[in-house]
Amino acid sequence: MEPLLVLDSVTKSFGGLRVTAGVSFSVAPGSISAVIGPNGAGKTSLFNQITGYLRPDKGRIIFRQEDITDLSTREIVSRGMGRAFQVTSFFPEETVLDNVRVACLSRLNKTRKAIKNVSYFKEATDKAFKILESIGLGKQADRPAFELAHGDQKLLDIGIALGLEPKMLLLDEPTSGMSPEERLLTRNLIKRLWKEFNLTLLFIEHDMDTVFGIAQTVRVLQMGRLLAEGTPEEIRNNPEVITAYLGEEVL
Amino acid sequence: MDPSFIIMQFLSGLMMATLLFLVASGLTLIFGVGNVFNFAHGSFYMIGAYLAYQTVSAWHANFWISVLVAALGAGVLGMIAESVFLRRIYGRAEEGGFQILLTYSFILVIDDLVKLIWGAEYKSLARPTGFRGAIEIGGLTIPSYNLAIIGIGLVVVVMAWLILSRTRTGRIARAAALDREMLGSMGVNVPLTMTLVFGIATAMGGFAGALAAPLRSVVPGAGIEVIIDSLIVVVIGGMGNFWGAWLGALILGEVNSFAVATVPDWASLFNYLVMVLTLIFKPEGLFASRKIRKV
Amino acid sequence: MLKHKNLTLILLAFLVFVVWPFSVSAQEKIIKIGAMYPMTGRPGLYGLDSVDAAEMAIEEINSKGGVAGYKFEFTNTDSKAKPDYSVMVAKRYITQDKVHFLFGVVSSAVGLAVTEVSKQYKKIFIGTDHASTQLTTDKLQPYYFRVSNNTFQSMAAGALYLKELKQTKPWETIAYIGPDYAYGHDQWDELKYNLDRFGVKYKAVGEYWPKIFAPDYTAFITSIGNDKPDILVAGFWGGDTVAFIKQALPYGLLTKTLYFHPDAGGNYELMSAMGSDLPKGLVLSARHHNNWPDTELNREYVKKFFQKTGRYPTYAAEGAYAGIYAIAEAVKKVGNPDDTEALVKAFEGMKIKLPEDPDGFTSYIDPKSHQIVQDQAIGVTVPNDKFPPAKLMLGEWKVYKAEELLPPKEYIDKLQKK
C-alpha cells in the first residue's frame, strides 16, 4: 500500500541553527506511530512543517500522493490533516460543544452561513456530540471551555481536530502535564480513537509508557536528524538511542 | 526653482521635521519599548507648553530653564499616569484596545484641566534672548531660534543613538521591546522600567511642547493638532522604531514644505497621502522594528 | 455600609444636579435665550467672551427692570463647535426649554446648521459671531438676523483701504494666506471681487491654504518670501494669527511686505497674547475694537467688561452684547417675546446704537438681508499700553462708511446661482 505521508530529506534552519536536517520517513495508512527525542530535537518544528506553519528550506512533503510542501495550512488541513497542539489550543470563551461544532461546521463547509442559527445545522451538532461522547466530554458540552480541567482541555483540543474528520492526526505531546492516572486513561483513549475514527496517527511524546504502549513504529529525532526508526522493541534495544536519549534507567 | 529658494524650503521642512520628530520620538519610544500606544501623547506636549509658559511668565525664569521644568513636569505626570492608571490594564485580554481608550480619556480630562487652570485665553511665549533675530548667510535669512531647534533635534538624535547602542539601559530598553516577561526573568524590575520609560517618553513630549511654545500659540486643545501628525510620522516610520520616526518626520516635513511651494492648493492633503501610500506598499511602516504578529 | 452610603450620597448629588435647573422656573414673565457658544478648544475663548458679554447686557437690562415687563433669562450650552450636536441643542431649546430666541455660535458651519433648524421651527436665530456671507445672502431665511459684520463687509473695507494705499505707497503684487476652509476661501474671493469692483489693479502672486489650527507655518513663510508680494493678506482667526506672526517675524517677512488682515486680525486676543512681541505697522481690523470709536458708550462697555471678567473683550463679546440689546429693542417694540412674525418685522430695519458705532452713525439691520450695517475702521499697530497685557493696539484709523460695504445685488445673485 502507498504510504499516507512521506517526508523526503526535509531541511529547515533558523539563522545558523538547523532544526530539521534532512529528515526522511514515511507513514503507512492506518498506522499509529510516535516521534520521540530530547527537548530541542526539532519534533514540533517537524510537525509545523508538515502542517504548513513553517516552510522547509529543502526537501518535499507528500501527503496522500500529493506534494503539500508549498501549500498553506488551510489547504493542508482541507486535504485531511488534523493536529492537536502541545500548548492546548482551543476557543476558551466558547462552550465545549461549540469548540467542536465549529470544526464540524468547517468540515461541512457551512461557515459562510450567516443567518441561520448554529443549531440549525443538525449534522454538525450531531457529529460534535458524537465526538464529545467519544472523548468523554459529553456531560460538559454546555460549559465554557476555559472552565475545563487541564486534562479535559487537552482532550478538547483533540476533539476539535477530530471534528475535521482528518485522515491523519498529529498529536503534539497529548499527555503532557497530566497525572499518571490521567495518562493511562488518555493512552487508552487515543488507542480507542485511532480505531474508532480510522485514523492514521502520528504523535510526539515524552512519556515512554505511552510511546511503547501504543506506537507501532517509533522514530527518534536528535538535533534535527532522524537517529533511528523501528518497532518499539528495536528502538528499545538500539544502542545509539540508548546512549543518546533513553538512558539506562528506562530499560 | 531658484536654488536659494530650494535651500530655504528645505530648511523650513527640516525645522518642521525636527519638531515633529521631537514629539513623535516619545510616542514611538513608549510603543517600541513598552508596547503602549499613548494616544494622549499630544496632551503631554500641550502640558509642556503650558508649564514653560507658567515658568517664564509667572516665575520670570530663563526660557531654557523653563524647557527643563516642562520636560520634568511632563515626565513626572507621565509616570503618575502610568503607575496609577495604565499599569492596571497590562496583560488584559484586549489590552491594545483598552490602552487606546484609556489614553483617549486622558486627552479629554487633560484638555479640561488645562482650561480650568490656565483659562481659555491664548498664551504666547517670546523667543529666548539671543534667539530673537535671524542669521544671514549668503542672502538667506534663517531665524536663529529655528536653527537652534534643528540643532537640538540633532543632539537628541545623537544622544539617543549613543544611549540605545552603547549603554546597559539602552540594551534593556531594546530587550524590553522584545518581551516584558523575559526581562523579568533577567532580574530587571519590569514595572519600574515601564514607569521610567513612560516618564521619559512623556518628558520628550513636554520638551517638544516647551520648545515649540515660542513659535506657536499655547491654547487648550493644542495637543490634538500634533498627535495626529506625530501618529502619521510614527506609522510611516514603523511603530516603535526610533530611526523610523526620524525618517518619517523628515519625509513629512520636506514633502509638506515642497508641496506648499509647488501645489499650495492641495498641500493639506499630503500628510495623509504620504501615509496611505507608505502603508499600501509597506503596511508595517518603512522600518518594521519587529515581526508583526499577523492575525 | 460606608460604601453604600457614599454611593447614595453621590446619587443624590447627581439628582440634585440634574433636577435643580428645572425647578427654577419662575412665575415672572421671561424672555428665554438659548445660546450655543463653544466653550472648549480653540474657539473656547470666543465662546467665553460672548457668554460673559451677553450676561453683562442682561444684567444691565434686568437691573433696569427688563423690557416691556419681561426679564431676560440666558442659557448657554457648549456647542463643542460641532454642527450635529448644536442641531440637537437647538431642537432641545425650541421644543423642550421653549426658548424665544436662538442665539450665538462662533463657527459658520454651526451657524448654517442652526439656521436650518430656525427655519424649520420658525424660531428667530440671532447670529452674533460667525462671518459667512452666505447666511445673509443665498442661505438667508426669514428668521435669521446677524448683528456682527460678515466677511464681505470686512473685505469691502479692506479693498477700499488698499485702493487708498495706492496713492501713498504704490503697490502692485498681492498674496493671500488663509485657513483651508470656507471662511478662508470666502475672504479671498470677496477681496478680489471688491478690488475689481472698486477698479483696483493688482497682481496676485500666491495663494496659500494651511490647515486650520496648523501648528507650523514655516514652509508657507519661506514660500511667500520667495513670491515677494507687496501686500500679504491674511485670513486667519485666533491662535493661528498668533502662530503665523510669531513664526514670520524673524524671517523679516513682515517688514518686507505689508501684513494686511482686515476681518479678524485686529482682534484683541492677538494684542494680548503677543504683548511687546507684536510688530508695529501691521494693518488690521476686527468687528469691534476696544479703543475705537472713542465714544462714551464704547469706553463704558469695555470698562464694564473688564470689571466683570478681569480681561478686555475680543470682538466676539461685542457681537453677543449687541445681540441682547437688539432683542430687547425688538421685544420693546412688539410688547412680548412670543409673536415671532411681529418680532421679525421689528428686527427688519431696526436702528440700534452700539459700542462700535462712531459718533453720528447708528447701526441698523438691513431689512432685506437681515444683516447689520455698520461702519468699519481699519487701523495700524502702534504702541499703546492702556489695555494690558497688550503693548500695542491699533491706531491711525481709517473709517469706511457702512453703505459702501454692502454686497451689491449682482453679487448676491451670483451666490444664489451657485
Next chain:
Amino acid sequence: MKNHAKIKEVVFWALFFVIFGLIPLLEKSDYHLILANHILIWGMFAMAFNMLFGVTGMLSFGQALYYGLGAYSVGLMVKNFGDIWFLPAIGLGLLSATLVSILIGLLVIRVSGVYFTVLTLAFGQLVWQITFKWYHFTGGDDGIQSIIPPGILANHTVYYFFTLLLVAVSIWVLRRLVNSPMGLVLRCIRQNPDRVRFLGRRVRRNQLRIYVISSFFAALAGGLMAGVDNSIHPDMFYWTTSGEVILMAVIGGIGQFFGPFIGAALIIIIQDVVGARTEYWSLIIGLIMMVMVLILPKGLVGEVQLLRGRFRPDAKNRGENGTTFSA
C-alpha cells in the same frame, strides 16, 4: 436552558418595541423623539461596530468613514437631484460603503492589533480631509443643509418609525449573524486565530467579510442620520466620531450583543444631560471612560450579568448560546 435564552431574547424585543414604539405617543415634544431617534441610529452603529471589535477583535478607529459616506451619499443626492432621491441615496450609500470597504479592507486587514487600528484611523482621516477640502462638491466645512426626506417621511414621527423599522431589522440581522456559523467563526478568530487557520478557514477573508458588513451598517446609520438632523458636515468623518462609537460600545460592554446599544443610549443621554449643565463635559465623559476601562472593563451590561452570575446557581451555563457571545 435554551428556553432561558429564548425568554431573554423575547424580553429584549418586547422592551425594545414597547419603549421605542411608545415614545412618539407619550412625548409631545419633538426633542425627545429626535433624541430617541439618535439613540436608535447610534445604537445600531455601535452594535455593528462591535461586530468588528467585540466579536472579531478588530479595533477599527475609522468606522466614521462609512458613517460619513452614508450621510454624504444622501446629502449630495438630495442637494443635487432633489428629495425624491432620498431613499435611492441611502441605497447608494450602502453600495458605495460596501465597495469602499472591500477596497480599503483588503489593505487594512493585512496587519493586526494596534497597526490595524492606526491604519483604519489613517484612511478615515484621509477621507475626512478630502471631504473638507473638496469644497465645491461636498460643501467643505459648511456641510450640506436642508436635507429633508420626501413625502410623508418629512414628518418627524413617520420618519422616526421608518428608522425604528430599519434599525430593528438591522439589529435582527446582526443578531442572527452572531449566532450563525459565521458568527461562531468570527468569535473564534478573536480568541485563537491560529486555531481557526487550522480549521481550514481563511482568517483574513473572514475579517474582510465582517469589516464590510460592519461598514455597511455604519453607512446605513449615516444615511438615516442625515434625515434626522437634516444637515450633515465633515465632522461625521472625523476620528472623534469613530472614537465616540468605540466609547459607546465599551461603556455598554463589548462582550455583550446588546451592550453597545445600551452604551449608545447612555452616552447620548449623558451628553444631553451633562452638556446642558456644564461646559466641562469632556472632563466628565473622560472620567466616566476611565472608570469604565479601569473598574468595569466588561461594560455595564457585562458587569451586571457577571454580578447576577455570581448569585445564580447555574452560573456555569452563561456561555449557553444565545445569551452572550462571550463569558
